[in-house]
Amino acid sequence: GGVGIQLKQAFCPTPERECEGCAVQESCVYYALYENKSQKVGEAAPPRPILLVPPFFGREMRWNEGAILSLGLILFGDYIRYLPHIVHALSMLGKKGIGSRRCYGLNQFMVSSITSMQGKEVYRDGSVSIENITPMDVCELSSPLVEQESALTVRFKTPMVLKSGGFPPSLDRLLWMVRQRLILYVNEYGDGARVPSFECISEVLSSNAHFHVLRGVSSRAGARQFYAYTGEVEYRVHQLDESARWLLAVGSLIGAGPKASFAMGFFDVESTRPHRD
DSSP states (O other): OHHHHHHHHHHOSSTTSOSTTOTTGGGOHHIIIIIOOOOSSSSSOOOOSEEEEOOOOSSOOOOOTTOOOOOEEEEOGGGGGGHHHHHHHHHHHHHHOSSGGGGGTOSOOOOOEEEOTTSOEEEETTEEOGGGOOOOOGGGOOOOOOOTTEEEEEEEEEEEOOSSSOSSOOHHHHHHHHHHHHHHHHHHHSOOOOOOOOOEEEEEEEEEEEEEEEEEEETTTEEEEEEEEEEEEEEEEEEEOHHHHHHHHHHHHHOOSSOGGGTOSOEEEEEEEEOOO
16 A cells, blocks of 8 residues: 555656546556456456565564565566666655654565576666566466476465465366466456466365454555464375476465465475375
């Protein structure tokens, strides 16, 4: 929300007006992130084209001066060109601070650096290096090596929202949620190509879970409460076809399930020891 306020103040030609009917809304990053309610395919609001993914601690944290906090930043499709806008909005937000304690000069921060997934420095000391921004095609993601009859561990870095059933989700269900999230982004910001189906046969070996009651506020739905889980799940893999392996790699990048705009459903995957009965 704070980023949105800074985007509108910095880049909107008429910030006092409503977005509907604005002549420049189609090229406005603020409108795309916070006001657009129409998908290209479907009737729901579109997924956000830019995601900030903070680490999830599950409780209130206090930071000393000089501490470093790492965020994930994902820009879909042509919205990669708005990286300088996001850096500026984050920088302005940092000068003002976050939350009620900003009134006392607290909770301020600065954007130190941005590094691409290829390890190239994209931003430092107020300068964006456009030449170091390399788009990534999800079709080219390498599938993790998962042997048949082996163990696979999934660790949820941010809360996973499960609409039906509890924790843990089956591996088949998790891959289905990755595929559904990917379809939304491909239809909205990609070429609309068909996302392949997959085959997966597995079972849950073990799991540990932390239940969270989360509260959020959005301009589309107002204040609301929802339930989610963090933790990890170990699966025994009996069969994974190539599409399923690829979806694991995609999920490790974009996450799974609903509420991507709240940074829900991001996870890591690790192929662990071969399982022995």
